[in-house]
Amino acid sequence: MDRTFQVDLRGVVDLLSHHLYASPRVYLRELLQNAVDAVTARRATDPDAPAGITIDSTGGTLTVTDTGIGLTEEQVHELLATIGRSSKRDELGFARHEFLGQFGIGLLSAFLVADEVTVTTRSATGAPAVEWVGRADGTYRFGPAERAEPGTTVTLSARPGAESWLAGPTVVELAALYGSMLPFPVTALGQRVAGDGPPWRQDQRPAGERLADLVGYAQDTLGFTPFDVVELDVPQAGLTGVAYVLPFQANPAERAGHRVYLKRMLLTESADGLLPGWAFFARCVIDAAELRPTASREALYDDSLLEETREALGERLRGWLVGLAATDPARLARFLGIHHLGVKALALHDDDMLALVDEWLPLETNMGRMTLGEFRARHGRIRYTTTAEDFRQLAAVASAQGLAVVNGGYTYDTEIIGRLPALDADLVVQRLEPSDVMTRLSPVDPAEELALRPFLTTAQRALDRLGCEVVLRAFDPPALSVLYLLDRDAAFQSELKATRAKADQLWAGVLAAFEKPAEDRPQLVLNHRNPLVRRVCALTDPAMIALAVEALYGQALLLGYHPIRPADAALLNRSFLGLLDSAVPKEDTP
Known part of the structure; x- marks a missing residue:
């Protein structure tokens, strides 16, 4: 036997509020979205029809009124009381991309802040006005209403605890946030918050004034004065907008906060994945007609079109960089001083960027x-x-x-x-x-090196336990007393031995197979042109030779920024205290 699913509306609202929408504030965005779709539908059939949205709030009650196409009695029953069917999408004969709403759940967001939603509407077809009252418990009532002009008014009364979301200042702020770029007037509590369109719109403004508007938008909305403004246009995505080049160094690991509008309605203030990973030096503000939102309308759906858009925007920024190199080298140098990491990341894959890095x-x-x-x-x-x-x-x-x-x-x-x-x-x-x-360091005179053989033997004995070879050479600069040279093979062998010492018997045996003969040891190179080294070479006391060579070994590690092992730390401590003990007179010494 076939049966019909029963929907617990309160459970659905709870699902929306806790798992789909990030905040109850989206309720006003969804109401604005429905109003914009209604106005768009009416003007598609009557271009001269009035276009406007008015929002009022008083005493915990909010009203959103539009001059849109309105609904008939049949459409009210069919659309408002059916979850998951997008209003005015197919029933009014328009393709889906003409409207903001795509999932038929927008009106349900009103129940995030209200227990009851009243919709008073009159269709532009001339049908009588009707009123629909929906409740959070899943019931609704329907009846005739008084309304002279086509359009719709949605009325909400705040549920206990949600009064702040319907307060006047909050409503004005949310209306300006979500609807500031809408192309027709939106008025919230008497304040006009939209109607001019985006700041990058093409109109009769002089170029300087247009650029000033774009910079002013970044200052007011994003909080910084951009290094430069790059205009964007991706026709296949219906995308226009700007990329603001940051005037400060950005962290590549931080999530980029791009501001994305869909059909002039704010989708998100923190979209990621809009630009290639190397372009972390830019923040975008864009409006797109063809990119798809997720069900919550708070992010972009990652599909092939978004991938194509990402590549196109990356190419636009790459072209801006190449053009800057050709037209304004001084400005490019300032840019590279701030954002060299992004340019270098791009140069790993792009020959034009590689040439730019090579030259600049x-x-x-x-x-x-x-x-x-x-x-x-x-x-x-x-x-x-x-x-x-x-x-x-x-x-x-x-x-x-x-x-x-x-x-x-x-x-x-x-x-x-x-x-x-x-x-x-x-x-x-x-x-x-x-x-x-x-190979560039000069050997010491053979006769002199032969005379120093006892010293070198004693020095080598002192460092044998550290796996280091002592070498005597003469090189510039003379002020440099010692070098610690560790090539890749020697570094690998050193790390291999340290790992083997910590491993169990089985793995120690496996690692032993990779060990090479002792000639791959690091080298401690003493500079015979250094006066201190020559004085050390003249020592005859084996204990003093060991202390001096150990001290030089520790200095070489520190100067070369090499890691200090526990054995090295013990040696540093021992040599320092030993030399100090030798330098300071004993108590019984006159």
Whole structure:
């Protein structure tokens, strides 16, 4: 036997308020939406019909009156009392995209703030006026009404605890928030809150005045003065609007807050996914006719059209950047000083942006800050470090040996340097390894090194337990006493040993298979041109040699920003206290 579903309206309202809508404030948006659809439907058949919406609130009672197409008695029974059927959508013969409402649940949002909703309406077809009163318990009554002109009036009386949502200041604020860009007059408590359309509308304003209006909108609505304004237009989505370039650095991990309108009605103030991920330096305000909302009308439905729109908006911003490079290099430099991360992220995938970064974005090098283009012109091949720590350690030594090095340790820099051959196929890009620097360091005179063999043997014995090799070289600058060189293989082996020490017997055996011979150890390079090192080399007391070499080892770790292991921390403490004990006279010493 077939039966009909029974709907518990109070349960549906509870579902809407707790799971579909983020806040009860959407009730006014839904009432405005219905009124806008009614006005749109009437003007489609009668372009000269009056268009306007009036909102009043007094004593906990709210009324929303429109000059729209109205409803007949049959339509009231069919549409207002049927959940899930969008009013005036198909029954009045219009395609769905002509109207804001798409899910037939908008009027139910009124029950978020009221227990009773009264709809007084008169159809533009000339049918008599009727009144429909719906209650939150799922019942309604119907009867004739007095209304002279076509249109609809919706009346709400606040339920206990919801009076603040129907208070005058709140109503004006919500009406301005949701309906400020509607193309016909909307009046809330005597204040006009809409009717002029969006600030980017095409009209007879001079270009300077139009730009001032766009900047003023950002100041008033978004709270900042934009670095620049980029106008947007995506015909396939019926989209127009602007992208405001932020005047301050944005966090790529933060959710972007784009302001989205659908057919001039505010959808959300914090839409994400509207722009590509790299474009986090811009905030958009757009109006679209073809993009689809979710059922709650508080977000955009992520479909193929939204993906196409996202790509088109990204292309527009990319074009703006390329154009800025060609027309206003000084302004581009200011932009890059603020939003270099976004541009570098785009350069990872876009050759035009890569060329822009190559020509305009200065990077840190051991020869001073310069662009990659300038670096290539001066030094030919590009040598780079992959971490800022390696750069800090090797920059001065490499410079003294005539090696120009780029610091690739900042976000995206290493990846961008690796892509440079896409611009110049003959370019040689080479990662600078500590072993490359080692080959540039001059060996000590053989006779002198032979004389220092006892010292080196004692020093090596002191650092053997730390897995470090002691090497003596002569290099510039003389002020640098020591270097700690750790290439990729040695770093891997060091990490492998530390992990093996913590693992159980089974995994320790597995990890042991990856260990290599001891020649992959890190190197502590003593600079024989440094006066302090030469004095240390002259020591003969094994205990003092061990303390001095351990102290130099600790200094090298700190100067190179290397991680300090527990064994290294103990060594630093021991060498410091030992040297201090040797330097301070004992109590019985005259």
